[in-house]
Amino acid sequence: MKNTGVQSSTQQVNSSLENQRATQAPAGKLQMVRKQGIIIQPEVASTSSSSMRSPAGRTRLVIAPSKPTLGTTAESVESHGRKTLKARSISRNHFSGDAKLSEKHNLTSTTDSLNTARHQIKQDYCLLALLKGFDADKDLSHASQQLHQFLENNGTKGPELQKRLTAILQQFKSQPELAKLLNQPATTLTSLLNAKNINHFRIDITDTIRTPERLDKRETGLGHTLRLNDKGDWKELYKSYDLSNQHDAKTIKKAHDEVFAAHPLTEIKEGSTTEFHVVLGDGKYGKCIPVVDIKTGLVEAGKKSSIIDVAKDDYKNASKLAKLVSDKNKHLYNVPKSLGISVSSKFEMKKGKTPEPAPQSLTTFALGRTSDEFYIAEKNIDLYAKKQYESFEDKFFEQVKRLVTLVQALEEDQLVQPDFKPENVVDFKHIDIGEIQSLKDTFKPTGLTPDYTMPGTRTKLKLNEMELKTYNRFSLGASLLNCVSAYFASDDNVPNALRLPVTNGFFSRGYYTEALDHVPEELGYTDEDKPVTDAMKLTLQFVKHLMADDRSIAAKIDLNQWVKDIGQARISQQT
Known part of the structure; x- marks a missing residue:
């Protein structure tokens, strides 16, 4: 679909985090503020759905064409005192109450109620979908063993599902031709096993199994919700877990x-x-x-x-x-x-x-094995607040090296990351890489975070070659500034030598050329003076050169030499 425009919305930083910007550091610990980005996304045209649920949630109403078309039938459905037409497709694989389903492979006896029948259909679909996820079409015996183990101690319905699985496997064993259908969709197999109820209650299985790619724990009774991916694999969601449960442990x-x-x-x-x-x-x-x-x-x-x-x-x-x-x-x-x-x-x-x-x-x-670089910087700043200057320098220097290496990798492959920042670096790797673009393509300023974004990115119709070439370097400078000082250049309480003007939420310019080597002697966190060490001063000068208003200055920077000089200026390197 061709995009006709863009819209943006700013996510405001939580007020509790804003309060952490106070000049007085609480209890000897300096707090850093994690900045949120600006979402710039294509406008999505609104579409009207042809189907909806009634307020009672019991009847699915589908607006039918003025005349029944080939392959559909129309029946009158009573819903809240009104009649409407319900169109149902009767295709070969659509097992609805309008099409008589063969009961040759049926496993479930006709139940007393529609709700019980639907519950059994949902259970069977869950088991068959997971069985297919364990590659039952290739090795049914191995897949069934894996599924039995997966269901053990899994949620409140694990034992019940294990019993039902045993019955299904017995049906496969007694009807080998049914097992040969394991390469068919799980909904097809579910329909075959529940043919009597589907015919008796005229059940539309697509209406019963509304989310075939999602097995909600509230419906399955398992410990966690499961999601199906594009490769046919089921993923178990662990936003919450209990290590006293054997399955979770x-x-x-x-x-x-x-x-x-x-x-x-x-x-x-x-x-x-x-x-x-x-x-x-x-x-x-x-x-x-x-x-x-x-x-x-x-x-x-x-x-x-x-x-x-x-x-x-x-x-x-x-x-x-x-x-x-x-x-x-x-x-x-x-x-x-x-x-x-x-x-x-x-x-x-x-x-x-x-x-x-x-x-x-x-x-x-x-899975990232460490926190992102922002949290690492937050811990480093705490060392500075506790006057552990040597440890602080060594820690933040490691961050300097990591972040510089990542920007060098972007430059070597002629790539630009519109939203380069410590939060997007985990395990010394770029994450959210879907935003990264080739310099050979037209630059799209998406997913921007104001305090890391080069001036002019939002206001100019097109960035020039020099600006694009040094875009990553401006974001690198902003990242290092926050890592070494806990400040952003837009903060109200940042020392004047490090402050940059802001217009409409974004920087309006970079640092002036004549002020690139001017850095503060102290950072003004608390009433008690804390020194800006030589390594910190050199890092802040590095930052200002990377964020220079004259982008040709940033382009000429020898990144490796600056890193080497900062490393040698550390307290731990002095004799």
Whole structure:
């Protein structure tokens, strides 16, 4: 779809974080403020849905054409005192009450109620979908063993599902021709096993299994919701888990001990020592949580988003980017592994319309073993507040080297990252790489974070060659400024020598040439003076050159030489 325009919305920084900018540091600890970005995304034309649910949630109404068309029948449906037409497709694979389904492979006896029949259909679909996820079409015996193990101690319905699985497998054994259909969709197999109820209650299976790519824990009774990706793999979502549960402990405890326990966003449930809530990241497009591939047991990071077009574009662009990156630098990028899209448990509220289930994407990545560089910088600044200057210098110097190396990798492959910042660096790798663009293509200023964005990016119709060439360097300077001082150049309380003017939320210019070597003697955090060490002064000068208003100055910088000089200026290097 061709985009006809763009719209932007600014995510405001939480007021509690803004309060941390006070000049007085609380209890000897200096606080850093994590900045949110500006979302610039294509306008999405509103579309009207042809289907909706009644307020009671019982009858699905579908607006039929004025005349029944070939392949459909129309029946009158009573709903809240009104009659409307319901069009149903009668295709070969659409098992509705209008088409008599063969009961040759039926497993389930006719139940007493429609609700019971639907519950059984949902259970069977869950089991068959997961069985296929374990490659049952290749090796049914091995897949059934894996699924039995997966269901063990899994949620409140695990034992019940295990019994039903045993019955299904017995049906496959007694009817070998049924097992041969395991390469068919799980909905097809579910329909065959529940033919009597489908025929008796005239059940439309597509209306019963509304979200085939999502197995919601509230419906399945399993411990966690599962999502299907584009490769046919099921991912178990672990936003919350309980290590006293055998299933959770077996699946996630190792990752919890090595990564999540020390993660700054991990929360423990009040009154518990084993229940945890984990968010690995909370960005402008959605949250990132732990997910587990049920077939391999691999723990990954899963980024959830309700902005589907952006998620699709990022996934596509990331795949394209992987081909542009040189072999030398591939290890510096966290390329997404899979993408899944399904309807979420939340509803979209649109004015004047019935609430509809909201679509949601899940993009998976290799799990980061450390916090992002912003949190690392926050811990480093705390060392400075405690007057541990030598340790502080050595720690932030490691960050200087990491961030410079990542920018050098971008420059070597002629790439530009519109939103380069410490929050987008994990495990010494670029993340959110779907935004990275080739300098050979037309630059698109998407996903910008004001305090890291070069002046003119939003206001100019087109950046010139010099500006594009040094774009990453401006963002690098802003990142290093925050890492070494906990300030942004736009902060009200930043020393005058480091402040830059802001217009409409973005910098209006860089640092003047004559002031590039002028840096403050102190940072003004507290009443008690704390020195700006030689290594810090040199880093701040490096920052100002990278963020110079004259971009030709930034272009001429020898990054390696500056890093070498900063390293030699550290206290630990003095004799």
